[in-house]
Amino acid sequence: MNNNLLNVNIAGLQLGNPTALASGILGYTGDIMQAVAENGAGAVVTKSVGVNPRMGYANPTVVQAKSGLINAMGLPNPGINEYIEEIKYAKSILQVPLIVSVYGYSADEYALAAKKAAAAGADAVELNVSCPHVKYTGSEIGGNPKLLRDVVCKVKAEMNKPVIVKLSPNVTDIVELADVAAKAGADALTVINTVRAMAIDVETTLPVLTNIRGGLSGPAIKPIALRCVYDISECVKTPIMGCGGITDWRDAVEFLLAGASAVQIGTAIAMEAPSVFQDINCGLTDYLKRKGYRSVNELVGKSHRA
């Protein structure tokens, strides 16, 4: 969408509008991310990629809840060495910033995957320190202040592209961890990853997900994510990409008012359609015009009372 009202700059990335594809959704191939961009996304985030390939968990990996989805995909990815070619191809066709999500089992692994992604052409990396369903990585790192600091410092020291840190809500105090990531040099924070959850089938008495535990996304978690963004933006100056259950332009505006500079969208792509990006951008433009704003940036953090 060519519309100056919606331009944002976050972590040094120029976005034509404040909506981005969230990690884990579709983002394997350049072609499918380009299809998402054509539907109006201002940036795209890939699936999380590690140093080595991972098959992910056996199905069921996704189960429907009343107002959201619970997933435990298990970080399926081809490994950074194979993925380099896909990053190069994606960069050759995308007109919007490409953010590569990376995970690891140590600071060194995060740094290695991030460095290779950046060298292949990623405009930024997002550190997945918040996946709720794979042992020894994700939220097990992001929930531990010392490990989180080590990972962010190591990645920052080894590359010069923007580093975004995606935080987990499955912690006692997300603000403390946001502060740790910010002080370690994070250029932006994605708030939040999924909320740890499960589903049980009463006929068979079995947990539905093969991994038993997964992460809840969608409208059910929107108020939780919104509160996390609000709390973090009160204490931490690092820009925020709000994420969690955003389905329409009102949801997006709420996140901006709470303090997010941009938003990421995932579940709504399936539960609604990929055109959700366009729909949100149109609604956002109408709202800005109706309220007399000259830029979407004027909304950021506006709900915080002085």
Next chain:
Amino acid sequence: MNLSANLTALNTLRTTPIVDIKAENDTVKTFTMKDKLCAKAKPGQFIMLWIPGVDEIPLSVLNAGNGEVSVSVKAVGDATRHLHDMKTGGIVGVRGPFGTCFTESRGRVLLIGGGTGTAPLLFLAKRLAAKADRLSFVIGAKTKNELLFLNDLGSVCSEESVLATTEDGSYGLKCLATEPLEKLFDKEKFNLIYTCGPERMVRKVYDMTEKRKIALEASLERLMRCGIGLCGSCVIGKYRVCRDGPVFTAAQLSEVKDEFGVSRLGFDGSRIQP
């Protein structure tokens, strides 16, 4: 109902007993379950079938109606072998129906099925029988025993309009299902061709129909996990097979020629042969 509410209903897992099991041959069984939503499936659509504690797999619908849905399953891996061991009354889970369906065309139509890919085409043929002027069917398999639904096809189409091929010559013509097509195309002008089966066969049919500018709808198969267009496991080019497919038109297939019949994503997201 809006899109989101509708999808939430379809995507909610329903556990239900298997009400009937029929052996089609040594390795293929047809399972019938009660489910009001899946009973509304149209030809070409698929369901996700949960084998509790084992796996959840996508399956093309063989038949739907009267509150029931049937799928034909070949025992090829862990999940399908577990399912084959189940008895009537055993509990499974279903989601769906999902995906696009075949257009129910009038006029002269040809259906080309390979292996278990014949299942959705038989479902389609039953619906077309009342509409189309003339139904022709080419069915192919490795050997006689793997030619599925021959009797059913004979009663839906006329027997002389069903052409069977086997690779070993144990029944019908000894060749691939694509071999007799040129002659058929010379003899008759088809309004629409439908195909489902191994991807190399489907690609061959596409190449042949493109050359002669005959309209085609083809059902594709990919690794599927979520079934609702979220996880990306089944993408081909800019399309999600579970949501934008599995039934694609020739025009859509032309946009994904680099991958169609060439590569698909494996469990780890790497590109492998279809």
